[in-house]
Amino acid sequence: MTLTILRTGPLTVIKDEGRPGHAGQGVAPSGAVDRGAYARANALVGNPRGAAVLECTLGGLRVRFDEPATVALTGTDAVLTVDGTRTAVEEVVSVPAGAEVTVTMPRRGLRSYLAVRGGLAVPAVLDSRSTDRLAGIGPAKPAVGDTLPIGPAPATPSPRTTSPSLAALPSTASPSGTPSPLAEGVGGPADADGPLEVDLGPRDDWFTAEAIQTFLSAEFTVSPSSDSVGLRLDGPVLARARTDELPSEGVVRGSVQVPPDGHPIVFQADHPVTGGYPVIAVLTPAAADRAAQARPGARLRFVVAPA
Known part of the structure; x- marks a missing residue:
């Protein structure tokens, strides 16, 4: 099973839990920037801890699976669309073979995490599949046309999935249908979520x-x-x-x-x-x-x- 990158958005990289234990070699742990959102995405699709996902900054990601897939999106209020049809936020979604999956631009938050059941099976570097932008190690940033392998489904029971059923949404819009202002932070400009x-x-x-x-x-x-x-x-x-x-x-x-x-x-x-x-x-x-x-x-x- 594979995933093909059709569009990357502003920045999409591959992330997992990171590569701790290599500080003596000058390599930081790296890994997902929002650890909680990353862990939730894997848990939703039934992946074990450490499975690799796509970390997408400010939406704009579009991919296609060559076989039926089970996916989940976490981290922001970005909407996952399947062939232009919206799905619920932080829900497990069943994707038909050949369907185009898009992550819209979020209104709140910065980084979204797209997990697929089985995880991204790209080669590991120092026991991790994370892209480390400072050290310059790990898998390269995915580019348009890249095909990424998906690992075998884990032995855990398959999660209950939801089929796309909500209203169609343009793939380049935010959930409100308008571009999201860059200056709006995770808690809004006034830090409404507290210090x-x-x-x-x-x-x-x-x-x-x-x-x-x-x-x-x-x-x-x-x-x-x-x-x-x-x-x-x-x-x-x-x-x-x-x-x-x-x-x-x-x-x-x-x-x-x-x-x-x-x-x-x-x-x-x-x-x-x-x-x-x-x-x-x-x-x-x-x-x-x-x-x-x-x-x-x-x-x-x-x-x-x-x-």
């Missing part, structure tokens, strides 16, 4: 008390230069209490690193293994997933996670 929880440290002592207070009270805006490596934030400058040079040290997904210009960067899945600037705080795993859905222009706030 992102963090644990302070390990280098919060490198910042002034005023900078810590500002970090936990001010609003920051996601810069257009953000990507799967990191969210670059515009806003108030976070002043250091120490101006020493910090030796490079290990960093993890969700680390909030502050370079000399004082504007924080939230590391995402394809972050570097080490960083030479102080980390003021680290997002909780759930908060890191929410940050993965923040578009350029989205406004973010931070709060200390409860003990």
Whole structure:
């Protein structure tokens, strides 16, 4: 069974749980940027943990299966269409052989995850099928005309599927029928879903008390230069209490690193293994997933996670 790429949209890559354990080789774990949405997509179609899926940024993806397939879409409010017919959001969908499956542009959120029962069976690199954009390893970005193999169906019972039955929808539109504004973030421009929880440290002592207070009270805006490596934030400058040079040290997904210009960067899945600037705080795993859905222009706030 295969999947053929008919259109990629702004950016589509292959992702799984990542490749932990290779930091000594200078390779970060990478993997899906929104881990929760990725896991839900696989669970819906009955795949085991770690199966590879398509991570689609801002919709626009269109594919075709050569045999009947079972698929699910998670992560945003993008709509999955089958031959132009809408399906329900985060539902298991049965796709006939030869049908064209499209992911529309979402109104809210950034990254959608398309899972197919059996998973994408592209060759693994360092035990992972994730595209790592920083290290430049893993499968190449899918291109129009590429044919990707699908693995055998897992032994788990086949999930209950829904056949497309809703109103037809143009494949290039958002669910409202109009293009989605790039500046609308996962919680809307005003961060309606609340602040992102963090644990302070390990280098919060490198910042002034005023900078810590500002970090936990001010609003920051996601810069257009953000990507799967990191969210670059515009806003108030976070002043250091120490101006020493910090030796490079290990960093993890969700680390909030502050370079000399004082504007924080939230590391995402394809972050570097080490960083030479102080980390003021680290997002909780759930908060890191929410940050993965923040578009350029989205406004973010931070709060200390409860003990």
